[in-house]
Amino acid sequence: MKPAPHIAVLDDEVDITLLLANYLQDHGFRVTQVHNGRSLVALMDTDPADLVLLDLGLPGEDGFSIARRIRESWRCGLVIVTGRGDAVDKVVGLEVGADDYVTKPFDLRELVARVKAVLRRLTPETPAATAATAAVHASPDRLRFAGWRLDTAARSLHNPQGDEVPLTTGEFDLLRAFARHPGRVLSRDFLLEETRGREAAPFDRTIDVQVGRLRKKIERDADDPQLIKSVRGAGYILVPPVSHD
Numbered sequence: 001m002k003p004a005p006h007i008a009v010l011d012d013e014v015d016i017t018l019l020l021a022n023y024l025q026d027h028g029f030r031v032t033q034v035h036n037g038r039s040l041v042a043l044m045d046t047d048p049a050d051l052v053l054l055d056l057g058l059p060g061e062d063g064f065s066i067a068r069r070i071r072e073s074w075r076c077g078l079v080i081v082t083g084r085g086d087a088v089d090k091v092v093g094l095e096v097g098a099d100d101y102v103t104k105p106f107d108l109r110e111l112v113a114r115v116k117a118v119l120r121r122l123t124p125e126t127p128a129a130t131a132a133t134a135a136v137h138a139s140p141d142r143l144r145f146a147g148w149r150l151d152t153a154a155r156s157l158h159n160p161q162g163d164e165v166p167l168t169t170g171e172f173d174l175l176r177a178f179a180r181h182p183g184r185v186l187s188r189d190f191l192l193e194e195t196r197g198r199e200a201a202p203f204d205r206t207i208d209v210q211v212g213r214l215r216k217k218i219e220r221d222a223d224d225p226q227l228i229k230s231v232r233g234a235g236y237i238l239v240p241p242v243s244h245d
Helices: 014-026 037-046 063-073 087-095 108-122 127-137 169-180 188-199 205-218
Strands: 006-010 030-034 051-054 077-082 100-103 142-145 148-151 156-158 228-231 235-238
Touching: 006 014, 006 037, 014 030, 014 108, 030 037, 037 063, 051 063, 051 108, 063 077, 063 087, 077 108, 087 100, 087 205, 100 108, 108 169, 142 169, 148 169, 169 188, 169 205, 169 235, 188 205, 188 235, 205 228
Parallel strands: 006 030, 006 051, 051 077, 077 100
Antiparallel strands: 142 148, 148 156, 228 235
16 A cells, blocks of 8 residues: 655644644645754654645744755655745745745645645656556657656656756646647646646746746756747747657
8 A cells, every 4th residue: 555645744833733734634644743944854854754834934944945955955845835925925935946835824625635736746657647648648758858858757857968957846847848848839827737737826927937947957048048938928938849768
């Protein structure tokens, strides 16, 4: 039997972590409550979580710095859950690598749906799912463009030198959408649906932020992109042709 996904809930308010832990456990997750960045690091080094629910408003700590460390040190889902609902905070949260951003107060059912959506995107496809995906998209697991290799089954990206380039869940899903539709202008709405599905929130800047982060990883000059180009008023396009291994 597949083990229950492990969720780490980081919030300085014990009643909040207890509420989330009880609800998530009722929905089949294994949950660990932590209340500061130091405890989270200790947990991730000994019993890594599959996904972290992170509150930004931690006394004496910078929540965005914790988010950056999570992204730099571990491969896991990251959902920011915070009372800071300003659009600027949302943009910064996505820029540091969050897979989703949920503002308080929130509906617990919606939060669980978002957690499940992120975990689905993190989990490699089963053989049956891979076969179904291949039938729909008529493409094998390995896609190549401009010397880059994207493995959709292993959810990995390698540069032309053969080195793996770490991607967040959102960045991977975005690049996969581009690689499956090369030479086609893709609207922001289309990309949002491809990367977040029915759980997508109508936040216009989400795709722009993720495209910017992705460009920094695959373009020689992110300020003068040659692989993923903007089409004013329409969206984005992956310029180079894509081949299949």
